[in-house]
Amino acid sequence: MVSTPPESHRPRAHRRRASGRRSAPRIGGLVPEGRAGRIAVLVLAVAALATAIGVAVLWPSYAEPTVDPTYAWSAGTSVVTEGAEVVSTDVGPCGSPDNGRVLPGSPLEPRFPGPECSRSIVQLTSGPDEGRQVLLEIPPGPGSPDLGPGDEIQLGRSDAGGGAVTYAFEDFTRTVPLVLWLLFGAIVMVAVGAWKGLRAVAGIVIALGVIVGWVLPSILDGHSALLVAVVGGSAVLYLVIYLVHGVNLKTHAALLGTLTAMLGAAALSWLVIETTRLTGLSSESTTQVQVYLQHVSVSGLLLAGFVIGALGVLNDVTVSQSATVFEMRHLDPDAGPVEIFRAAMGVGRDHVASMVYTLVLAYTGTALPLLLLFSVGTRGPLSILTSDVVAVEVLRSLVGAVALALCVPLTTAAAVWLSRTASAAELDRATVGTTAR
Template sequence: MAHGHAHSLDDLDVGPPRRGLAATLAVVVGAISLVAVVAMVMLWPSASEVPRDANPLSGEGVTLVDATVTAVKPFDCGSGGVGPDNLPTVAGDCANVTAETDAGDASFVLDSARFQAGIDVGDDIEVIRIAPSGQEATFEFYDFQRTFPLLALAIAFAVLVVAVARWRGLFALVGIGVTLLALMQFILPALLAGRSALPVAIVGSTVIMTLVLYLAHGVSIRTTSALFGTYFGIVATALMGALATDWSSLTGIGSEDDRTLVATVPDLSMSGVVAATMVIAGLGVLNDVTVTQASAVWEMRALQPTANAAKLFTSAMRIGRDHIASSVYTLVFAYAGSAMTVLLLITAYSRPLGEMASTEELGQEIVRTLVGAIGLVLAVPVTTAIAVALAPAAKDEPEHAGGHRRATA
């Protein structure tokens, strides 16, 4: 009786188990993982090596307190739209704001930019309370309280992921936790401690993607083929990032935050950080591309059990070409969304895009996007070729016309 192809991608390896290949791949992945972990241990900074600047809110008598706005009174503060050095400022009124805290009322002045952005009675905010010893407390506006909406969105996201993707979704959430842990405990401290940025990015990304891929997609030959493609993409992006950063003379000093960081950590190589961010920023899309291509090869093998390697590669690359196009758009749209303020400012200034593109701030993002796109484009054929090599071998053509419908992987 003929069998169909209604099995999931995780069940495509039917037929005789390939224990020899699985064991060989386990040894290879284990060796790569061991090297990465040893390198991580060597690069891991001690607590004393990580520069720590004084927290502006940690001074004597300075505390951050929750408050609720009870009154907003606009007044003319002389903000005419031009500030020091003829730089534009927000024209309009400022406001005297009164807010209720657990310790009593707090009053402060809100500048024109903050006031025009919007603040109303009943808003939950945070204020800085400054109370030096022996002096009356003064207050400054800090920000709006966003803990509840952020937490609610995170919970909704997690519930939906688990509800739709079930165990795979749960493991993907665990993967997010692993990624954040590696970033906060290794990558960021190592960069601050002055470790070479590219080795830190490559080692950290290798460890992250090894754990995340197996967590989210299960331990299988198919997942391993995607992992090998991801390794290639990480290394390729790192090398191109280093070359592109040097070639385009990116210094990493493109904003006020960059200058503050350099002042806080003088030994930090900002150009190295730029190259490292090209690796890390592209991990999500790179992972998406490599997993899709590996899955496409396995599905093509199930649908075409007698196809030779060349035909299997060609079929999977048809999917890969579509995925490349959509992934490139994803990278561009992601940058356009995150840099909307800068792009709006360029438009308002009526400066040519070509002129602004060569500035440090925009140039960093353009190079980062292009390098990431090149890395994922190269990863598609490489991952496909690896997957074809590791996928179940083609079956011989059946002798009888009715025998070719058996499902295979």
């Protein structure tokens, strides 16, 4: 006969589960058993309703945007491209009359030979001239492509008048290697993260789908870019966090912290841009928006970029912080809320410290060519730092860093509050290696 150990000899986690009051079963575990959990779900439901209303109100028309007709020509988006493969390459004098034209036979030699350049015979693999060959002359210089036999490239096709068609080098074809690298990244994430890794890949697809399919068309319709970014970011968070991490108290706490920090980042971004009078017009892309899409606010677009740029880092920190709290509560259910908060904040401070310089280095990496040009110029360090093009990146890093610092105590407090009254089953669902897989 096996005797049951007295209550005082059982582990604390077991004592709590044995002595805890059993609540009525909830449908699928979606409705929390404790009062704190139900309040959190109610708040998140209201926020979700507000997000859904915002999505409906800001829903894009998907009509063709009104764009200055010169934009397509200046940006090169009006060019029709065709695939081609390099057959042979040599070096010879430029100036052949057959340059860029479909060859009826061997290419003609230049009548007035120019400087030597790279000459390539390429065979078209698409379009009306598929299977025929074209001569490409590429003068030497910075940025000139280095073509070799077997290279797959894209040619721009244009009408030369009188029914004649000319071709010019447009870009390399990267479809196959790009797809292979994306598959490699997805395989690594799935191999390491298992089902969560697979859900993370799906979350990336959903996030990009919302941004490309809803955020950008809504901004093109002339809606407030900041409002679109906040509503779109909220929609992404609701879809991605629950998809990747499941529906449990841990994700409720993470979402509460992320939404609050995102709103703080939006307010801070607006204040920073207003007080520093950033224009964003130092970037060529924003200048083109100002010239060719005059109904779109450049400052609003800058604000939206600040908010969306901070989302990914905020999500990382809030989920990690919430998971830390629930793991601590799961291991020691009798620990006090202040004790858990202090311990989790210790982890959070280390996380914030590492993420802040990671954020700054990431932005610095994207601006390396610009910083290199500044380093050989005559402007002083202070003048460079306060210029629009550098100040945008500095303040973008600042907004992200402040939002990170705010989201740690917010998420930690929410997670401690929700975990206090969580049942053993809810703690199991919220922690690693249990039913939340």
